[in-house]
Amino acid sequence: MSTNPIEWILGYSFSKEQYPVSFFSAIVPGAVQLDIARAEKYPDYKYADNCKKFRWMEDVYYTYKTVFPRPILDSGRRFWFISKGIDYQFEIQINGETIHEQEGMFSYVEIDLTDYLRVNNTLEILIYPAPKLTGCPDDRTQASHVVKPAVSYGWDWHPRLVPLGIWDETFFEIRNSSYIKDVQIDYELSDSFDQAEITLNVDANVAETSRFEWKLLSADNRVTLSISGSMSELVTERCSLSNPELWWPHDHGTPYLYISEFCLFDDESNLLDQRIQRIGFRQVDLVMNQGAWSEPKEFPKTRSVSPSQIKINGREIFAKGTNWVNPEIFPGIITKEKYNHLLDLVVETNFNIVRSWGGGIINKEPFFDLCDEKGIMVWQEFPLACNEYPDDKHYLAVLKQEATSIIKRLRKHASLVLWCGGNELFNSWSGMTEQSLPLRLLDSLCWQYDRNTPFIMTSPLFGMAHGNYVFRWNGKDIFETINNSKNTAYTEFGIPGASSVDVLKSIITEEELFPPTEGSAWETHHAFNAWDADKNTWLCYNLLIEYMGEITSLAELVEYSQIIQSVGYKAIFEEARRQKPYCSVAMNWCYNEPWPTAANNSLISYPAIPKMALYAVRDSCRPFCVSARISKFIWFEDKDFFAEIWMLNDTFDTFDKHQVIVKLQSQEEEIEILQWTSSDINSNTNLPGPTVRFKLPRWNTIFFKLIVEVVNYPEFSSEYTLLYKKKKTVDKSLTKAMNVTV
Template identity: 30%
Template sequence: MAPRILSLDGVWYLRGFKPGEGEKKGAYKEDYKTDGWIKARVPGVVHLDLLENGLIPDPFYGLNEEKVRWVEEMEWWYRREFDLPEDIVNMDAVEIHFMGLDTFATIWLNGVKVGETDNMFIPWVFDVKKLVKPGRNVIAIKFAPPTKTLEEIKAREEKMKRVFLPPRAYGRKAQYSFGWDWAPRLPTSGIWRSVKLIAYNTARLGHIAALPVKVTKEEADMRVEAEVYAIREVEARITFELSYGEERYDKVVQLRLEPGYNEVRTSIRVPKPKLWWPHGYGPQNLYQFKVKLEGEGELLDEKSTRVGIRSIELVQEPDEEGKSFIFKINGVPIFCKGANWIPADSFLPRVTREKYEALLNMVVEANMNMLRVWGGGIYEDDVFYDLCDEKGIMIWHDFMFACAAYPEKSWFIENVKREVEEVVKRLRNHPSIVLWCGDNECEWAESGRVISHRIIPDICARLDPTRPYWPSSPYGGKDPNSPHEGDRHSWDVWHGWLDYDGYTHDPARFVSEFGIQSPPDMETIEAFTAPEDRWFFSKVMEYHNKQPHGNERIFWYLIMHYRIPRDLEELVYWAQVNQGEGLKTGIEHWRRRKFRTSGCLIWQLNDCWPVVSWSLIDYYLRPKASYYIVKRAFSPILVSLVKEGESVSVYIVSDKLVDMNGKLEFMVQDVNGNIFYREAIDVKVPANSSIRVMSKDLKDLPISDRTTQYLLARLLVGDKVVSENVLFLERVKHLKLPKPNIKAEVKKVDPKGLRFLVRIRTDKYAKAVKLKLMGIKAKFSDNYFDLLPNTVKEVIVEVEEPTSEEEIRRKLTVTSIYTVE
């Protein structure tokens, strides 16, 4: 008989007590009355239930984060009743599985203490066979105050180096929840992932895995394995099956199970495997993997998942600049384009499949192929990794340690070992994960080396030999943040106050963090401010930038390149564009260096609350101007102009795996559309390369007024422009950009009124053209683009509700940046 599973998700009851009072009052007892308790939702966290019941204000609004600080100081209790039929109670084993408890929990069942937990990242399983009974059962869970608990641990342990709230490093809880330079201090408590009761006879399956240990085009050697938990000694049969469409490959293992934990391992050979590729390089083929456990003449358990077959190599070879750092997938070197992922909410149960999918779709649409799951957050829900598998998004995966020296005593190390084993076993089937990384910036912080250099790599080597392991980020050479080997966090720009042209002097081999801040969309600002707070240096606006003096720094970077904005709306617009142009400077530089530099990951993709931060996409999924500018800079084919001394060079970067022939046009033009110089040459661009195709001395070009003239390069394949770029030789604030006359035409291209083609034209150079539909939620295929004189740009606009052409015309606004009225 297959296991019986009873979900304990849904409605529970919740109450807060002063620390220690709940137990004194008997809140764990079977007959305790829950009069006055509030309804709670599981999965959930305390803050969400208090908010739902009107007991706290929205922590994201104004200065309310401070008003809810009391929540983390309380002890919180959850209770619920559930009925069990006699046949479940009489099965050989009855277990309760908590997929996530946040964090310091004590569990009672029918008045009897079951166990305690101290790690939010892993599942907790308790044997409750002797405690359950037919009919009514009562479960009670106490959550100790997280900060107080950690402060008590800190007081009795060694003092070590760390930033932000120091006690955080003594617990296995999401580090960002205690506050970061982009996150509020909202440490949560609660049953944040699902709860289920599992009853079974004889034996059940645990984790299963199919790992591609050796892959060629001709054959893949798959290591397949399964965990089996047996009640007693029994003869068993385990069938492993890999399938793709009509193809089937299986292996049967007969064995005698011992009571307790068993591990079964064998191999399956797959001829001519259908390989999994990153986005932009090939299809994301996924195999079905199924494991059946049979014994005593019946099916005891069955599990299935999806796996991908691909090879990964991290190439680190000496060269003239130091040592390379190149990911090869299926033998093909990949330039990694992407961003750092942080948890998508401070209250994690609010992150739905729909939110994951929306964000990950935006990743793919921005021409990205990699995300770094940052080490101060969480190991995400399974759906996140499933979607990355489907979409071809590679994952650089940190373990959850960040910016601290962590304890190295046995009590902490044993907790870490269990966490790492559970995480690797849960996630190793996902082909999207291409690297395990020990931590974020702990090596840079000169922390201890036991966890990242011994504990984690030993477990990864044993459980997952298919992926490279990297001890920390950044890491490389005698200098952990070396530009000559390993990965680098490029923060001379922004944290070091260097202007963003400083990126062009950074020869990093792989940039795993770089970034510039900007405010979120005005609608987002309006969601967390009152009208009187809507100026950039108001207390609320400063509070919603968690970096000290962050708003002042944004303003400083802005006025280095742009004129002083007249109001908040103009500041938001210009600062987002400035952020994008800074990121573009870095991206184009590192892509021109392909594969001397082999990747650049922006800090950061997303936000966990409405905030002024480094993100490309704000908390409400509104893309900033920088999102679109980055999308163009990450295009598979990129023309890039760069001033090198007193000359200008034109590069073409191609991520395509075939050679390409085309024509390069190079021009000197002015903002009114006058052409002063034109040249066209035939070019051949090798596959997967960066090549300099032209270099010109500026003194030889007819440039007489740098405030109105610019350089233009475009690549044509046939009659199609596949990439174009411009270069001004002065900063925007010094340009004479006339106010353009921009015209927009709207045409419905979907009979349902959900898709429209907008054709935009201008008589003069239009800087950072911004399209917006007032009062209509819309998605634009492109936005915040520069429009050249007497040219036409086509943009696809998608809306969520059927809309007429007339309404789109009426509500469409078109804005640009100009300096001359």
């Protein structure tokens, strides 16, 4: 089997019947908008409000075209066209004859062109305009009838830019007449995890005389299993592997991967085709959280919350992670290298799970390969988000096609630990329920094709939480909000923070940089009027002024904003961990972003620039650390400061007692206020300690720090930045908003 790249040209027209009057070079994979921008010298869509100039491009027809001679084919060889992703509705023609029509961007296209070939050939792909449901507002609801990511129709951190075109690997391939379509390796682990019963399922187009050989190799290329025989006798092959090495999330063990090598031979032992893939043996379950079965305590007796405790290989894992969104507006330009860098940062941040959010794409294959390698669990949602998707036959047919392709592609990945129907589908703005046919369909398809991976209808389910997304809401800061919450899983929560000065200078004109104002590029890049629930998002400039007073420079604004974001995220992650075992999941909204925002809930600015908050979260998610439970952000001179001291342990190791020293630190001094010697800390268990109290001195500072040191173990120590106010400088509007008395 050999592959050949294709050189494409692209043209566009304003109706299906009109043929493009001119063509220009196209880059594949990519997007039609990017090709037009290069050819017609459009300005960078990421700068200022240039993205608005691209809007017309979603409403026209596009023709990809390539011309090629008939290839020389040896006997028994066939010429195929392969594409792993064409977005969204399209027709494929060869030499003027339509040979394929498809709606859906996640189903691979594989067409045998051999019998259509002439001496010289023209292959064309006609891309339809972006689908839009008529009679809807100019927003994501326009995508409520299609299996296309809703995010590109506009979100509170994503501009209105709807990609179209060839977005994944696309090439010609010469195959033997006998070839392998798919190799699926199913297995069941014994209760003691010391035996794997393996079932080999092969889908192939073969001659009766074809033979096969399958090997399972260890990570260091030792043969652990080997089977061979006639393909005519291979329906499903079963075998056993004793004492398999198990795949674990990176913070609980080694994400061990075996290598599966399936080879197809003719009757003379010539290699016809092969499939090499990696397999990780693990058992994943989604079970009720501890204490959840006792709810509700009164009649009527029914289960009040849904299971959200992930078990890997019998071990209850606290899932610490983040919500992953497209790392580019145009998915065609996402590379393995980009995935790799962002996923390395996931591991470095002590995250063990990413939620691949239902508003975005189903990621390309390298994303899942890298998650397998790095030991990152993946919560995978289907492309449904915040809309009421219909029960009509056409939509269900496309959804079935797309979901089947998605499941069959991803089920082989050890990192895949949960299927989810989509994002926020049981909310008033979506209006779906367990009886909605799209969700019943997805449940049935996951059962049919990947029944050993758990499935839930949507996030959140009852007991789980989405929100809130700002530091202060209804007069309560994030400490008070999270400390008074009780949920089995915090699957979305956000604290906004500004991007760095360098990022802001790269997207906002100099005359608009400071102070930030509505109606400028600040608003285009989501600093103002981004989220309907709070028009001040995501910059929250008014809140920063209330807390800090007058802000005199862009650098000062960024510093204060990123401090607030760091403080807020640290509070939520650590409190969620303290609520274990009733709580089992903490995932912030969101990890990354697809273009440079001025302010966002993201931990990483586009393209991959960590904010201060990423490092704060990294510390909060260490598998073992000391933690302080703090009741509020703002503290006043001459008033008592107090905080609870905890030891957090998500590992399955037991730790000996530790000596802890608690200090307060200002610009002027450092004061030791408590010493505590803990008892032993049991595996996967948190240990509450004492409450520290201390009357705050009179300082000349804006911030002060609470420092909690673990003697001789600085890697377990923690510190917290808090706001300090003098009584005489306290703004009355601030005290009213904070519901505090000075």
